[in-house]
Amino acid sequence: MVAMSQVLPLVAAAYSERLTRRNNSELTQIWDLLDQVTDPEIPVLSIWDLGVLTQVEKQQEKLLISITPTYSGCPAMDTIAADISSVLTAAGYQNFSIKRVLAPAWKTDLMSPEGKAKLHQYGIAPPLLNENCCSGQCFSIECPHCGSLNTKTISEFGSTACKALHQCLDCNEPFDYFKNI
Amino acid sequence: MVSDMNEETKQAVLNYTIRLGDDAVVIGHRIAEWCRNAPFLEEDLALSNVALDFIGRARMFYGYAEELADDGRKEDYFAYMRDHREYQNLLIMELPRGDFAYTMVRQLLVDVFNLYYLEQLISSTDETLAAIAGKAIKETRYHLRRSHEWVLRLGLGTDESKIRAQKAVDDIWGFTHELFDLDELEQQMADAGIGVDNRSLQQDWSAKVKSILEEASLIVPEDSWKVKGGREGYHTEYLGQMLNEMQCVHRANPGLEW
Ligand SMILES: [Zn+2]
Numbered sequence: 001m002v003a004m005s006q007v008l009p010l011v012a013a014a015y016s017e018r019l020t021r022r023n024n025s026e027l028t029q030i031w032d033l034l035d036q037v038t039d040p041e042i043p044v045l046s047i048w049d050l051g052v053l054t055q056v057e058k059q060q061e062k063l064l065i066s067i068t069p070t071y072s073g074c075p076a077m078d079t080i081a082a083d084i085s086s087v088l089t090a091a092g093y094q095n096f097s098i099k100r101v102l103a104p105a106w107k108t109d110l111m112s113p114e115g116k117a118k119l120h121q122y123g124i125a126p127p128l129l130n131e132n133c134c135s136g137q138c139f140s141i142e143c144p145h146c147g148s149l150n151t152k153t154i155s156e157f158g159s160t161a162c163k164a165l166h167q168c169l170d171c172n173e174p175f176d177y178f179k180n181i
Numbered sequence: 182m183v184s185d186m187n188e189e190t191k192q193a194v195l196n197y198t199i200r201l202g203d204d205a206v207v208i209g210h211r212i213a214e215w216c217r218n219a220p221f222l223e224e225d226l227a228l229s230n231v232a233l234d235f236i237g238r239a240r241m242f243y244g245y246a247e248e249l250a251d252d253g254r255k256e257d258y259f260a261y262m263r264d265h266r267e268y269q270n271l272l273i274m275e276l277p278r279g280d281f282a283y284t285m286v287r288q289l290l291v292d293v294f295n296l297y298y299l300e301q302l303i304s305s306t307d308e309t310l311a312a313i314a315g316k317a318i319k320e321t322r323y324h325l326r327r328s329h330e331w332v333l334r335l336g337l338g339t340d341e342s343k344i345r346a347q348k349a350v351d352d353i354w355g356f357t358h359e360l361f362d363l364d365e366l367e368q369q370m371a372d373a374g375i376g377v378d379n380r381s382l383q384q385d386w387s388a389k390v391k392s393i394l395e396e397a398s399l400i401v402p403e404d405s406w407k408v409k410g411g412r413e414g415y416h417t418e419y420l421g422q423m424l425n426e427m428q429c430v431h432r433a434n435p436g437l438e439w
Binding site: 072074103154157158160161165179181 | 227234235236237238317323
């Protein structure tokens with residue numbers, strides 16, 4: 001088994017494209033402001049890190065914020081939309097709307113490399129890159145506690161839709177894996 | 182775009198979309214019945230997550246139906262305020278959850294169907310249906326990976342698990358023909374490039390299901406009896422009972438949000 005850090009590029013094309021969109025935007029201060037909005041279930045991740053925040057635009061005088069759901073039934077989306085409203089309102093913006101976009105569908109390759117590092121520190125194994133791995137089963141998942149690659153899947157589903165449950169066979173600790181889709 | 186559709190097309194797409202929402206909400210509710218009843222904790226979480234995916238999928242379809250209807254009927258109306266005769270889900274979705282083997286076998290048969298169906302719906306000329314399909318298929322692939330593994334474990338497990346899995350296959354088989362039936366509305370939608378010609382999926386579905394059942398050393402039943410009627414609103418006695426439970430809170434407190 002090969003350690004994923006040895007062979008995989010760290011940045012996916014899908015993320016690079018989103019980063020370019022942010023860097024070329026004239027509304028940098030809004031993107032920066034929305035870095036305050038975090039995932040209610042994994043609070044170390046901002047909606048930028050997660051890949052949920054996809055676009056910030058201005059239509060006439062109105063700000064248009066586009067977000068895309070991670071999983072169809074993800075209950076966090078309502079909270080995220082409410083949090084975006086609060087942050088914008090608190091910063092003095094009143095004329096805005098939040099649009100939920102379904103296509104292109106969210107995938108873990110949209111996550112930021114910083115976000116993946118934060119997940120790892122938080123004790124959740126970050127998703128592998130889709131472009132390197134079709135089903136997430138051709139590489140071992142690295143234990144976020146001790147770094148061992150000797151791990152097994154306990155359940156394809158964990159405490160939330162986005163996670164699977166794994167266990168380290170060296171340190172014996174169970175851990176969540178943010179599954180790649 | 183909804184605004185570009187003529188009234189007739191809009192009604193047809195609305196009815197087609199409601200059906201897809203009905204399929205998702207009904208099977209989602211059946212799976213959700215396992216919440217706190219599953220054989221062990223991890224499985225409880227897994228089933229609840231799959232149920233959530235389907236209920237999320239239903240919300241996407243009903244949300245689109247709300248937009249198409251444009252007459253004040255909200256997504257909750259479609260889920261909670263219609264009677265069983267108005268539901269147009271496929272019968273396989275409403276069958277009671279049975280034992281764990283029954284639930285996983287049904288899931289396999291439905292997941293393989295959804296896989297091929299959604300692959301086609303992604304190319305729908307209707308942008309919203311195509312977008313929902315693009316979202317849903319990722320989840321379906323994941324569901325299938327799991328239902329496939331479970332059917333293998335059951336078929337190749339103990340004598341008891343094998344007997345139960347085989348009984349489930351035999352009991353459900355007659356309900357699978359309806360998946361590939363096409364009525365007038367579905368034909369119209371398929372011709373317009375909006376919907377899917379389900380008949381074209383049957384060959385792939387049969388081949389895949391047969392190879393998995395054989396891998397699990399389960400016997401593929403002979404085609405004998407067939408039941409259909411869900412798309413016309415003719416249901417098994419179980420749907421009314423299920424809706425009664427699913428809808429009672431909303432009907433007692435109409436419009437309640439939480
Ligand atoms: Zn470890």
